[in-house]
Amino acid sequence: MTEFCPVLWPEEPTPEDQINCCKCGLDQHGSRMIWGEGNPEAPIMIILDNPGAREDREGNSIVCGTRQTLQKAAIEVGLTMEDLYVTFILKRRPVRAYEKEKTRQTCMMHLDQQLMAKKPELILCLGNVAVQSFFQDPEAEVKKLRGTIHQVQGYPTAVGYHPLAVRRRPNLWSTFAEDWKLVAEHYQNKLT
Numbered sequence: 001m002t003e004f005c006p007v008l009w010p011e012e013p014t015p016e017d018q019i020n021c022c023k024c025g026l027d028q029h030g031s032r033m034i035w036g037e038g039n040p041e042a043p044i045m046i047i048l049d050n051p052g053a054r055e056d057r058e059g060n061s062i063v064c065g066t067r068q069t070l071q072k073a074a075i076e077v078g079l080t081m082e083d084l085y086v087t088f089i090l091k092r093r094p095v096r097a098y099e100k101e102k103t104r105q106t107c108m109m110h111l112d113q114q115l116m117a118k119k120p121e122l123i124l125c126l127g128n129v130a131v132q133s134f135f136q137d138p139e140a141e142v143k144k145l146r147g148t149i150h151q152v153q154g155y156p157t158a159v160g161y162h163p164l165a166v167r168r169r170p171n172l173w174s175t176f177a178e179d180w181k182l183v184a185e186h187y188q189n190k191l192t
């Protein structure tokens, strides 16, 4: 059996007119802005809470645990990088305490811009933070919403656990894999 090997997906550059965004103050945390990665024209958009580590201490690019687990699930259900674009509620990685709700609401303007431009056929929100922000419901939870396709902001949307939660609790893997299977089946049915 071929062993799974995570790879670096190409990063979509942040648009020039957004690269110096300082609207919420997270720019003061010193982390760079990550617009998204994968195929910018992909039919399926994955929404995570915020970018994780992307470079090691020496500045070499790394595939963090979140992205490794995400890629593994995608491959298992037959999806490739060409099918997927990954982006975030917050485009910068917070490194200390911040006003969570206000910051997420502010940064969502970038996600709105991406949705308008990309018009994905299907969305997969991973983790409670992404789900609560995108569903605009502070009570929304993955465990209550997973297993079916919802219509959110006009987009067919599935939900799943955050890949980091799956890494910490390996017993969530089968549930995570089921959620990816739902996405793959929904997408493939649209193609036939």
Ligand code: SF4
Pocket (backbone or CB within 6 Å): 021, 022, 023, 024, 025, 026, 027, 033, 090, 091, 092, 106, 107, 110
């Ligand atoms: S997190 Fe979002 S809103 Fe805040 S400074 Fe960065 S890009 Fe702008």
